[in-house]
Amino acid sequence: MAWLLRNVVVTKLIDRPVFHRHLTVRRESPTMSEPDGASGETKKKSAKASKYQYGTLCPHVTMYGPSTVENLAPGKTMKWCTCGLSEKQPWCDGRHKSTGFKSMKWKVPDKPQTIYTICCCKHTKNPPYCDGTHVNLPALVEERQKNCANAHEQDMKMCTGCGWIPKW
Secondary structure, eight states: OEEEETTEEEEEETTEEEOSOOOOOOOOOOEEEEEEGGGTEEEEEEGGGTTTTTTTOOOOOOOSSEEEEEOOOTTOEEEEOSSSOOSSTTBOOSTTTTTTOOOEEEEOOSSOOSEEEEESSSOOSSTTBOOSGGGGHHHHHHHHHHTOOSOOOTTSSOOTTTOOOOOO
């Protein structure tokens, strides 16, 4: 059985989809600063609300499924891609520059797991771990891109309103 997801062939082997990009990561829950209403005060906010952490910015869905990462060095700080543009998914390679996105730093725990399931749809509520949000995401992404008010042109990097990108 095979599916075609945005020019990516996905095959199903042993009851589990296998994607052309198979990587892995592990997360720490960092905090971010966010303005607090009209007063302009800054308050700390958990990065767990990654789907909304950039306000109106919408990330590109790299693939509708997680990456599996193994053998991470305990204590190492990693950068998880939040924009969906990186070619080193799920890791950041800096392609988010000029989009308004920033990578999410997290530290591999001192007592690591053997395998980590890392989100590649970029809509998880528990970054960078996969929480299964990708299951219902294809229809939402298609609808969001169809109703996007921004002009989508082939020479743009990405539409941060709906996550659309020119063909890879």
